[in-house]
Amino acid sequence: MFSFGIIASFFNDLKNLKQLLSAVFVGLLLFNFSSCQDELFTTDPENKIDFSTDTLTFDTIFTSLGSTTEKFLIYNNNYRALRIGRISLAKGTSSKFRLNVDGAISANNVFTDLEISARDSMYVFVETTIDTSDDNNPVLIEDSVIFEFNGNKQQVLLEAFGQNMYLLKNEVLKANTTFKNDKPYLIYGDLVVDTAKTLTLPAGCRLYFHNNSNLIVYGNLKTEGTFNQPVEMRGDRLDKVKFIDPVPYNYVAGQWGGVYLLSPNGVHNIKNTNITSAYVGIYSPNTDRDNLPNITIENCRIHNFVYYGIVAQNTNLTVTNSEISNTGSYTVYLSGGKHVFIQSTIANYYANNSFEPSTRDKYPAVLIMGLQRTAPMQTEFSNCIVSGTIENEFAIASRFIKDYKGEFRNSYIKRTIKYEQTQFQNIRWYQNGDTIFKQARFDYEKKKYFDFTPDSVSPARQIADPSVASQYPLDLNGRNRFSDGLPDAGCYEWRPYNQY
Numbered sequence: 001m002f003s004f005g006i007i008a009s010f011f012n013d014l015k016n017l018k019q020l021l022s023a024v025f026v027g028l029l030l031f032n033f034s035s036c037q038d039e040l041f042t043t044d045p046e047n048k049i050d051f052s053t054d055t056l057t058f059d060t061i062f063t064s065l066g067s068t069t070e071k072f073l074i075y076n077n078n079y080r081a082l083r084i085g086r087i088s089l090a091k092g093t094s095s096k097f098r099l100n101v102d103g104a105i106s107a108n109n110v111f112t113d114l115e116i117s118a119r120d121s122m123y124v125f126v127e128t129t130i131d132t133s134d135d136n137n138p139v140l141i142e143d144s145v146i147f148e149f150n151g152n153k154q155q156v157l158l159e160a161f162g163q164n165m166y167l168l169k170n171e172v173l174k175a176n177t178t179f180k181n182d183k184p185y186l187i188y189g190d191l192v193v194d195t196a197k198t199l200t201l202p203a204g205c206r207l208y209f210h211n212n213s214n215l216i217v218y219g220n221l222k223t224e225g226t227f228n229q230p231v232e233m234r235g236d237r238l239d240k241v242k243f244i245d246p247v248p249y250n251y252v253a254g255q256w257g258g259v260y261l262l263s264p265n266g267v268h269n270i271k272n273t274n275i276t277s278a279y280v281g282i283y284s285p286n287t288d289r290d291n292l293p294n295i296t297i298e299n300c301r302i303h304n305f306v307y308y309g310i311v312a313q314n315t316n317l318t319v320t321n322s323e324i325s326n327t328g329s330y331t332v333y334l335s336g337g338k339h340v341f342i343q344s345t346i347a348n349y350y351a352n353n354s355f356e357p358s359t360r361d362k363y364p365a366v367l368i369m370g371l372q373r374t375a376p377m378q379t380e381f382s383n384c385i386v387s388g389t390i391e392n393e394f395a396i397a398s399r400f401i402k403d404y405k406g407e408f409r410n411s412y413i414k415r416t417i418k419y420e421q422t423q424f425q426n427i428r429w430y431q432n433g434d435t436i437f438k439q440a441r442f443d444y445e446k447k448k449y450f451d452f453t454p455d456s457v458s459p460a461r462q463i464a465d466p467s468v469a470s471q472y473p474l475d476l477n478g479r480n481r482f483s484d485g486l487p488d489a490g491c492y493e494w495r496p497y498n499q500y
Contacts, residue, residue, distance in 0.1 A: 041115070042080040045151045049082065049116070050075040058160035059238045059248075060138055061130055062186055062208075068239045069100075069127045072156060074147070076116040086148040087111040087124075090155070095143045097158050100125040130162030138163045165208070173199055181205045181229070186236055193217040195263065201273075204229035208236040209256035209278070216260045217268070225272030227299070227478055233259065233275045250277050251442070251449065253328065253350075254306040258283055264291035264314075270300055277304045281324070286314040289375045292337050297322050299476060303450075308333055309346075314375045319344050321472045323452060323491050326350045331365040331388070336374030341381045343464070343472045345490035347452050348388035349440050361390055365414075368406070370398035379406040383464035385452075385490035387414040387436045410468070412436070412460040412489050428459045428489075436460060453477075453492040461494055462486035 052073040061067040076082045088110045089095040099109045102122045116122050130141060138161040147154045163184065170189035176197055179185060181204035188210045193199045197219040201207070203226045207215070215221075215233065225231035235255025241247045249255060258280035261268055266284075275281050281302040286293055293315050300322040302309050309324040310317070314336035324331055325347040332346055348365040365388045370377055386394045393414040398404050406423045414430040436458050439451035454460045462485065469487035473480060479495055481487035488494055 040081050041083050042078055043150050047078045047080070047082065047150070048152060049084070049147060049149070049154060050077055051154075051156050053156065055157040055159065056126060058128060058158075059240070060161045060163045061128065061238070062184075062236065063130045063162045063164050065129075065186075067128050067130075067160065068237075069125050070239075071123055071125045074116065074122045074124060076118060076120055079118050081115060081117050082149065084114045084116065084147055084149045085112060086146075087114065088146050088148075090144045090146055096130060096141045096160070097126055097128045097143050099145065100127075124156075126158060128158075128160050130160065173197055176200075178202065179205050179207075184208050186210070187213045187215075190214045190216050190257075193219045193221065195219055196265075198222055200224065201231045203231070203272070206232045206234075208234060210236050211255070212257055214257035214260060216262065217266065218263050220263070220266050221259070221261065221268045221270065223270050223273045225299075227272060229272075231271075231273040233273065233278075235277055251304065253277050253304050253326075254279055258305070260284075261293060261295065261315075262286075263293060264288040266293040266295075268293065268295045270295070270297045272299045274301045275303075276301070279306045280311065281305050281309040281327075283308065283311045284313060284315040284317075285311060286336075289314055289336065289373070292316050292375055301325075301476065304350075312337060312339060318342075321474075321476055321491050323347070323476060325452060326450065327365075328360055329363050330367050333367050333369065334377075334379065335369040335371060336377055338378045339368075339380070341384050342468060343383045343475075343489075343491060345385045345452050345492065346387075346393075347385065347437065347440070347450075348393065349450060350389075351442050364388075364390065364395045365393040366395070368396045368398075368404075370396070370404060377405065379404075379408075381406075381408045381411050382468050383409075383487070383489050384411040385436065385454075385460050387412065387430075391416045391430075410463055410465040410489065412458075412463065426463070426465075428463050431459070434459055452490070454488050454490065454494040456494065456496075458488070458494065460489040462488060464489045 056070055056072050058067055058070055087101055093108060101111045101124050141160050143158045144155040165184045165186045168185055168187050168191055172192045174194045178200040181202050184206035186208050195218045199221055201223040203224055223231040234250055237249035237255055241249055241252055255277045258278040259282050261284045264286050284293055295317045297319045302324045303326055305327045307329045309327045309331040311333045316337045318340045320342045323345045327348055328350055331348045346365050350360045366386050368379055396404055402421050408424045410426045412428045416430060418429045435455045438453045438455050439448050442449055464487040466487060469481045475481055475493040476491040479493045481493045
């Protein structure tokens with residue numbers, strides 16, 4: 001007789017057999033997968049890794065203030081994945097550098113068993129802090145990142161230069177003060193010169209301003225730079241901008257505030273000085289019509305600002321043999337007082353290398369604003385260049401231009417609508433197609449910065465008044481103005497390419 005119990009037992013045995021076979025199958029799959037995974041990683045010592053650089057170099061870093069982060073890439077250009085057994089610093093815990101590998105950090109800067117897929121890459125970020133030193137010169141620290149895998153050992157060298165400095169934080173100078181030139185001054189907040197006091201900056205003195213820091217002078221400013229040892233005022237970022245690499249931060253406007261000359265009785269002599277990449281260059285907003293400060297600027301380079309290069313309101317200003325260039329608004333603004341520009345270049349080819357919007361296309365490089373509420377005005381331009389990216393880079397805002405007390409001679413002026421008044425003599429006005437300078441834009445690909453030396457075909461060549469030029473026989477580069485015959489307009493004399 002047929003038994004249902006036998007049938008039930010048969011199906012139970014069959015079910016158990018299926019479960020056993022499934023378990024064996026899954027086990028075989030896992031074993032095979034694990035074996036395949038092991039086979040995916042190369043163990044061949046001939047398979048190496050590549051790097052985006054063999055030496056990672058930091059720009060000069062102020063001691064004790066750390067650095068920005070630099071980076072390099074690890075490339076696995078092999079056809080199989082690679083497991084790096086260990087990444088570490090050669091000097092171990094005594095190293096001045098710190099690592100971040102693929103987003104991970106380690107207290108002892110040691111990373112193990114990192115995997116890179118075939119044809120893939122991985123970032124390594126490096127930063128450093130350099131200890132304060134009594135040495136006034138830059139010091140070099142070195143180390144290397146070591147990569148160990150499959151019996152191989154590869155490395156990327158690390159090097160950084162540290163610079164000691166004088167650190168000033170919201171400093172107020174309440175007595176006449178002469179800075180030193182043995183090491184730079186790093187300025188946080190504002191450096192303020194008290195009323196009737198004088199700050200003197202000797203040849204070779206360097207002022208590095210932190211973000212939004214300013215030099216505010218309620219007294220007097222005197223800089224004593226020389227051709228070989230100019231005074232420098234600039235931002236404190238000495239590295240490069242990451243999002244527009246390889247542009248140094250000093251090429252980016254707005255790195256610090258600017259120089260504010262705020263005394264109506266101030267006497268400021270600024271000689272052989274470079275002021276770069278702030279919000280403004282020299283700003284004198286005097287509102288006193290009866291007391292006018294006096295500013296003399298000689299052999300200076302005032303370059304690259306979010307807003308203005310020079311603002312002189314109710315101010316007597318003399319500028320000789322100097323470059324004022326590249327601003328997001330007016331390059332030179334004059335209103336009230338006597339203003340003299342001799343053998344100088346005012347050029348606005350602002351490239352908006354800043355973090356602020358630019359109004360460059362709305363304002364001329366030079367604006368002379370005649371207002372009834374300002375002090376009487378008188379202006380002189382001799383042997384100068386005024387040029388830029390818009391059609392009219394020179395403007396006199398006055399209801400009665402023909403009565404304006406000005407003399408403009410032997411200069412190149414970019415203006416499509418000529419001034420026909422008698423104040424303008426021997427002016428070479430802009431013509432379509434003019435090539436003025438050797439390098440009037442920043443070429444990122446060729447890494448060529450602005451060069452406002454006249455081009456060989458520049459209309460500014462040999463138009464200067466020799467009698468005026470003879471008072472300033474050397475241009476801002478130290479070249480004799482008469483070396484090729486007649487002198488050129490502007491602060492630079494043309495020279496052949498083989499003399500660069």
